[in-house]
Amino acid sequence: MMGNLLEQMGVDRDRIHFSWISSAEATKFVDVVKEISDKVRALGPNKKFVKDYIK
Amino acid sequence: MDTCIEKIRAIGADLLAEGTVEKVIGFANGSIPMATRPVALTSEKDMDKLVFNSVCGLNLANYVSKNSLSKKEGKIAVVAKGCDARNLVTHIVENQISRDQIYIIGVPCTGMVDKRKIAALFEDEITGFEEDNDTLTVSSPSKTETVKKSDVLRHNCRVCTHRNPPVYDVMAGEPVEEQTLDQPYEDVDQIAAMDPDARWAYFEKLTENCIRCYACRNACPLCYCPTCFVDESGPQWVGKGQNETDVTTFHFLRAFHCAGRCTDCGACVEACPMGINVRDFTRKLNKDALELFGWEAGLDLDKRPPLDVYSPNDPNDFIK
Ligand code: SF4
Ligand code: SF4
Ligand code: SF4
Numbered sequence: 001m002m003g004n005l006l007e008q009m010g011v012d013r014d015r016i017h018f019s020w021i022s023s024a025e026a027t028k029f030v031d032v033v034k035e036i037s038d039k040v041r042a043l044g045p046n047k048k049f050v051k052d053y054i055k
Numbered sequence: 056m057d058t059c060i061e062k063i064r065a066i067g068a069d070l071l072a073e074g075t076v077e078k079v080i081g082f083a084n085g086s087i088p089m090a091t092r093p094v095a096l097t098s099e100k101d102m103d104k105l106v107f108n109s110v111c112g113l114n115l116a117n118y119v120s121k122n123s124l125s126k127k128e129g130k131i132a133v134v135a136k137g138c139d140a141r142n143l144v145t146h147i148v149e150n151q152i153s154r155d156q157i158y159i160i161g162v163p164c165t166g167m168v169d170k171r172k173i174a175a176l177f178e179d180e181i182t183g184f185e186e187d188n189d190t191l192t193v194s195s196p197s198k199t200e201t202v203k204k205s206d207v208l209r210h211n212c213r214v215c216t217h218r219n220p221p222v223y224d225v226m227a228g229e230p231v232e233e234q235t236l237d238q239p240y241e242d243v244d245q246i247a248a249m250d251p252d253a254r255w256a257y258f259e260k261l262t263e264n265c266i267r268c269y270a271c272r273n274a275c276p277l278c279y280c281p282t283c284f285v286d287e288s289g290p291q292w293v294g295k296g297q298n299e300t301d302v303t304t305f306h307f308l309r310a311f312h313c314a315g316r317c318t319d320c321g322a323c324v325e326a327c328p329m330g331i332n333v334r335d336f337t338r339k340l341n342k343d344a345l346e347l348f349g350w351e352a353g354l355d356l357d358k359r360p361p362l363d364v365y366s367p368n369d370p371n372d373f374i375k
Contacts, residue, residue: 001314001343001362003373008247008339009307010255019375032375048255051300 011048014039059162059228060107063134066160066225068099070132076158077129080118081105088184089170089193093118095131107134109186109204112167114322116142116276119152131157134227136164138320140220141353142276145316148353148360151279161223163231166204166212167321171330173207176200211321211334214239221354240342246335258303258336264329265302267295271333274326277313284308310336315344315362318353 003016019032067079083094083104091111094104095118116139119131135143140159146152173193174181183194189204216239219230238244246254269285272278284292285305293308294301317337324334344350347370348361
């Protein structure tokens with residue numbers, strides 16, 4: 001529901017990931033992180049929910 | 056018009072006279088037309104202060120909790136519309152109060168009016184407000200307008216499907232007919248149909264005038280945390296100024312804290328001095344709660360809220 005609300009607010013779905021990984025599942029961790037990085041890289045830099053400190 | 060008020064007063068007076076309850080929480084007239092305020096009355100002589108009309112838009116469940124009932128107080132009677140009663144049920148389910156600490160005077164509800172819509176018909180200040188069933192007569196120094204109540208209902212009341220309190224000790228009137236809607240979440244769907252950037256822009260625009268007064272949070276019966284995340288300073292979860300990102304973070308999290316709990320009572324919107332429809336956030340959660348878990352808050356004392364229990368059937372395809 002949290003992901004859905006963020007999506008409704010206009011955050012790209014591919015930036016929101018949920019996973020359940022045990023400390024024994026190193027390969028799963030690597031796979032998930034890789035998938036997330038690929039998806040997020042494809043979207044480019046995020047401009048939402050970011051504070052612009054340099055004004 | 057029969058707004059059940061005579062019955063409410065009589066019930067309240069009896070309860071106080073018998074000593075069944077220590078006080079009665081209800082609505083009284085505010086200091087300007089078209090405004091009511093919550094009151095807690097302890098004497099049956101004061102019952103004529105109680106009113107019930109189409110401008111009782113606050114949620115009285117908000118005035119029993121805030122952890123007040125954990126102190127040893129006597130039983131409290133609450134005048135409750137459909138949504139107030141649902142929030143009282145939510146309080147009970149969330150262990151804020153116990154069922155035997157409150158006496159619910161249920162009022163079948165025909166909806167509350169959108170005061171901003173009415174005010175928009177006038178250029179000057181409203182000085183008079185009368186209602187007779189579906190006919191509202193509103194006047195200002197320059198003119199008098201007659202409007203149909205059904206044309207100026209608040210959006211949440213237009214889409215309300217629980218006008219009769221689901222749980223009560225006594226009803227102050229005959230139940231009103233409940234409506235069924237073909238598209239209960241049309242507003243949510245309209246936003247969902249936009250592309251992500253347009254949705255982001257929509258919510259930025261929606262909250263651009265937010266002054267961070269937190270009236271929306273304070274009016275909401277769900278927000279009873281002793282220290283709200285926005286007020287905490289160690290750690291400070293969110294900036295306190297009017298930076299867009301902080302404002303959006305506040306709205307996102309306030310709404311999410313109401314996930315699976317919000318009754319769409321509209322008190323948050325009613326309270327907002329800037330006319331922001333903060334329900335645009337919570338409505339999405341309500342829709343999901345209904346679609347994913349078949350859940351509407353505050354209908355049943357014996358069911359646990361969806362985000363409170365684990366069920367093997369919970370939707371989990373978003374987890375990798
Ligand atoms: S949301 Fe429903 S019960 Fe609540 S005031 Fe509106 S019509 Fe009445
Ligand atoms: S978030 Fe708004 S509509 Fe929902 S319960 Fe709170 S005050 Fe009512
Ligand atoms: S009541 Fe309105 S202005 Fe105040 S914090 Fe809530 S949304 Fe912002």
